[in-house]
Amino acid sequence: MDNxxxxxxxxxxxxxxxxxxxxxxxxxxxxxxxxxxxxxxxCSGRVEPDMVLKALRFGADGVLIAGxxxxxxxxxxxxxxxxxxxxxxxxxxxxxxxxxxxxxxxWASASEGNLLAEAVSRMTESLRALGPLRWxxxxxxxxxxxxxxxxxxxxxxxxxxxxxx
Amino acid sequence: MSERVGVYICHCGTNIAGMVxxxxxxxxxxxxxxxxxxxxxxxxxxxxxxxxxxxxxxxxGLTRVVVAACSPHMHEKxxxxxxQRAGLxxxxxxxxxxxxxxxxxxxxxxxxxxxxxxxxxxxxxxxLHHQPLEPIPVQINSNTLVxxxxxxxxxAALELANGGHHVYLVExxxxxxxxxxxxxxxxxxxxCAACILTPRMVEAGQHPNITLLTYSQVEAVExxxxxxxxxxxxxxxxxxxxxxxxxxxxxxxxxxxxxDEVFEAGLGYRKAVYRPFPQAVPKYxxxxxxxxxYFINGKCKACQILxxxxxxxxxxxxxxxxxxxxxVILTTGYEPFDPHRIPQYGYGRLxxxxxxxxxxxxxxxAGPTAGKIVLRDRITAPKSVVIIHCVGSRDENxxxxxxxxxxxxxxxxxxxVHERLSEAEIYNCYIDIRAAGKRYxxxxxxxxxxxxxxxxxxxxxxxxAARTLxxxxxxxxxxxxxxxxxxxxxxxxxxxxxxxMEARHDARExxxxxxxxxxxxxxxxxxxxxxxxxxxxxxxVFIAGACQGPMAIPETVAQAAAAAARVISxxxxxxxxxxxxxxxxxxxxxxxxxxxxxLCPYSAIVYQADQKVSEVITALCQGCxxxxxxxxxxxxxxxxxxxxxxxxxxxxxLWDVRQQELVPV
Numbered sequence: 001m002d003n004x005x006x007x008x009x010x011x012x013x014x015x016x017x018x019x020x021x022x023x024x025x026x027x028x029x030x031x032x033x034x035x036x037x038x039x040x041x042x043c044s045g046r047v048e049p050d051m052v053l054k055a056l057r058f059g060a061d062g063v064l065i066a067g068x069x070x071x072x073x074x075x076x077x078x079x080x081x082x083x084x085x086x087x088x089x090x091x092x093x094x095x096x097x098x099x100x101x102x103x104x105x106x107w108a109s110a111s112e113g114n115l116l117a118e119a120v121s122r123m124t125e126s127l128r129a130l131g132p133l134r135w136x137x138x139x140x141x142x143x144x145x146x147x148x149x150x151x152x153x154x155x156x157x158x159x160x161x162x163x164x165x
Numbered sequence: 166m167s168e169r170v171g172v173y174i175c176h177c178g179t180n181i182a183g184m185v186x187x188x189x190x191x192x193x194x195x196x197x198x199x200x201x202x203x204x205x206x207x208x209x210x211x212x213x214x215x216x217x218x219x220x221x222x223x224x225x226g227l228t229r230v231v232v233a234a235c236s237p238h239m240h241e242k243x244x245x246x247x248x249q250r251a252g253l254x255x256x257x258x259x260x261x262x263x264x265x266x267x268x269x270x271x272x273x274x275x276x277x278x279x280x281x282x283x284x285x286x287x288x289x290x291x292x293l294h295h296q297p298l299e300p301i302p303v304q305i306n307s308n309t310l311v312x313x314x315x316x317x318x319x320x321a322a323l324e325l326a327n328g329g330h331h332v333y334l335v336e337x338x339x340x341x342x343x344x345x346x347x348x349x350x351x352x353x354x355x356x357c358a359a360c361i362l363t364p365r366m367v368e369a370g371q372h373p374n375i376t377l378l379t380y381s382q383v384e385a386v387e388x389x390x391x392x393x394x395x396x397x398x399x400x401x402x403x404x405x406x407x408x409x410x411x412x413x414x415x416x417x418x419x420x421x422x423x424x425d426e427v428f429e430a431g432l433g434y435r436k437a438v439y440r441p442f443p444q445a446v447p448k449y450x451x452x453x454x455x456x457x458x459y460f461i462n463g464k465c466k467a468c469q470i471l472x473x474x475x476x477x478x479x480x481x482x483x484x485x486x487x488x489x490x491x492x493v494i495l496t497t498g499y500e501p502f503d504p505h506r507i508p509q510y511g512y513g514r515l516x517x518x519x520x521x522x523x524x525x526x527x528x529x530x531a532g533p534t535a536g537k538i539v540l541r542d543r544i545t546a547p548k549s550v551v552i553i554h555c556v557g558s559r560d561e562n563x564x565x566x567x568x569x570x571x572x573x574x575x576x577x578x579x580x581x582v583h584e585r586l587s588e589a590e591i592y593n594c595y596i597d598i599r600a601a602g603k604r605y606x607x608x609x610x611x612x613x614x615x616x617x618x619x620x621x622x623x624x625x626x627x628x629x630a631a632r633t634l635x636x637x638x639x640x641x642x643x644x645x646x647x648x649x650x651x652x653x654x655x656x657x658x659x660x661x662x663x664x665x666m667e668a669r670h671d672a673r674e675x676x677x678x679x680x681x682x683x684x685x686x687x688x689x690x691x692x693x694x695x696x697x698x699x700x701x702x703x704x705x706v707f708i709a710g711a712c713q714g715p716m717a718i719p720e721t722v723a724q725a726a727a728a729a730a731r732v733i734s735x736x737x738x739x740x741x742x743x744x745x746x747x748x749x750x751x752x753x754x755x756x757x758x759x760x761x762x763x764l765c766p767y768s769a770i771v772y773q774a775d776q777k778v779s780e781v782i783t784a785l786c787q788g789c790x791x792x793x794x795x796x797x798x799x800x801x802x803x804x805x806x807x808x809x810x811x812x813x814x815x816x817x818x819l820w821d822v823r824q825q826e827l828v829p830v
Binding site: 045 | 268
């Protein structure tokens with residue numbers, strides 16, 4: 001039984017550029033990591049920070065948002081709004097202690113299938129190295145009610161690690 | 166919600182079935198909640214496949230359909246059609262792309278099957294929240310805007326006008342005609358360019374259905390397919406078009422000579438008040454404000470004094486026009502590659518190195534040398550000429566692409582030099598001879614028979630640094646002759662650079678006005694490179710001719726006619742159905758914060774001050790969803806991409822790694 005951790009990435013792909021890029025990668029039979037599970041949106045600007053958080057909460061180890069290159073958005077500047085939201089979201093996520101590599105924004109035009117494929121494969125490997133996110137285990141939520149249990153768990157884990165070394 | 170979902174898994178021959186375990190996927194799908202039936206079939210898109218879906222809808226009372234197959238860009242229409250025929254609203258169908266985005270992109274069977282399950286589950290969860298939607302009818306205004314008055318624009322305008330529809334033909338220069346008006350003969354027939362072009366120019370200028378707006382530019386664009394509002398700036402000619410008879414006395418008498426960089430390619434002069442060429446359409450001259458003595462220091466006014474029709478009006482102002490059209494065709498053409506960028510060819514430094522554009526003007530009987538092939542001194546005829554192919558093309562340092570026309574026009578030049586200077590020695594230095602058109606190869610043989618020397622080698626340098634007595638006073642072309650396998654130095658009198666075609670330097674800016682994208686060479690991006698070269702990603706905006714990619718006159722005319730035919734098809738339909746992917750603001754939930762107002766690139770959201778809520782103008786909304794994502798009150802819903810649908814899809818996609826739900830507080 002293969003015990004390699006397979007990260008699960010949720011990918012938001014915009015209908016006009018990045019989704020077509022992913023289609024092109026497949027048409028060209030470019031093989032890349034099968035770890036990205038795609039969601040089609042009309043524009044990367046449709047992606048709400050809420051959706052990224054939902055994906056992470058529900059078991060995704062990472063989220064990829066892919067849109068058109070700045071200046072090439074089918075809806076003129078939707079991708080620029082994505083960029084703004086993404087920048088603020090990353091700040092918030094870092095305060096949660098969620099690693100940089102777990103949420104990524106990539107620009108890929110409709111003809112750049114290989115670019116998108118490589119981005120997915122790279123992200124998969126970096127997430128594999130980081131390990132699973134395990135949001136529920138690592139985060140205190142429910143208005144702090146679970147705090148004591150989470151802290152106990154983290155302390156126990158650290159103790160096991162130290163005992164091991 | 167007691168929806169009845171049918172799941173259909175396509176084998177696509179072995180395209181999907183060869184990687185994804187389709188029987189397992191089907192079995193697993195049938196066990197999922199809400200799924201009433203799960204079937205697999207070799208080719209779901211076939212009529213038999215579609216019938217499977219349609220029958221199940223009717224016999225099993227399906228309320229939702231999931232098709233796991235290829236990309237929705239391939240067959241979303243197909244399956245929507247099948248649902249509609251069976252009486253189910255077409256928007257209650259969702260596709261899971263397990264071919265392009267799965268089977269074709271991996272060689273790992275296990276992972277592919279696991280991913281396919283996730284994709285199907287995501288689609289099932291999503292489709293449960295789909296709402297029935299109706300396409301939105303849009304009226305098509307029968308006017309068309311054609312931007313660019315070269316052979317492409319003229320062709321498109323004439324096709325539309327002869328079809329009975331009104332066209333605005335906007336051209337930046339004072340006359341229509343474009344680059345073709347500059348040429349002498351056209352390959353391979355050696356038709357005189359002006360002879361075949363000018364009748365069309367005249368027809369376009371006189372056609373009752375064509376409004377010619379020359380010396381004009383598009384400044385702003387609003388609206389969408391069927392309903393564009395365009396702002397055009399008609400620059401002041403300082404000539405009253407109502408009075409001017411086109412006699413050209415003003416041009417004759419004007420004392421100010423200006424180097425003509427545009428039409429004469431810097432080889433000849435024009436006046437400050439001028440028509441670009443004698444057959445200009447329209448016939449009205451233009452005063453070049455920057456070079457006119459009157460505008461510089463208030464003196465002269467010879468044109469005004471001598472004009473028999475009193476048509477000169479120095480006070481004339483630019484005119485701003487607002488026009489309404491249903492469709493737009495961009496035919497803005499190209500620019501020749503600037504060989505200054507290749508210093509080793511000596512253009513601009515060595516006098517007798519000419520570009521192809523300069524040479525065309527030279528051989529043109531109406532050009533600055535009256536058709537005589539002479540050196541820069543305007544007197545001496547060259548005894549030897551080298552024509553260098555692929556200048557700026559097929560070159561990683563400049564443009565990687567082939568410009569398609571240069572081999573043919575280089576052969577044309579070889580022929581014309583031979584025709585006029587029968588004793589001249591002619592060399593064509595080429596990489597390949599690309600003669601892929603009707604009668605092109607035969608033309609190549611003809612030029613070979615006429616005695617032109619063909620040297621297969623990319624020219625390294627053009628220099629005047631003589632090494633031998635024979636080379637003194639000549640231009641030396643240094644080239645490695647790959648067929649002989651040796652370096653050659655060709656001492657000649659004249660060098661012609663066959664420059665490639667580039668996109669206009671301001672193509673991107675123009676594209677932005679219309680919401681168009683360009684590729685990395687600045688040519689406009691077509692909808693599909695194989696099957697749809699004239700439509701762009703923007704509905705109602707077409708492209709034709711060299712602005713789409715390098716091409717010669719036959720291809721340009723074909724594309725222009727194709728674009729016109731597409732527009733006529735829209736006009737003929739009268740009303741076109743648009744996808745109902747639009748945003749809607751729930752006025753009860755809207756708090757009037759107006760965050761959404763400035764986010765819309767189409768200005769489709771307005772603030773109703775009396776009710777203190779924002780509202781989406783459905784006709785203008787393009788469905789990007791940016792406002793939907795931004796609303797802090799979640800008061801905006803995006804049809805067919807609602808929050809519930811997308812969140813459910815996320816849950817479905819994570820079916821196998823889903824952690825325990827958090828306990829809500």
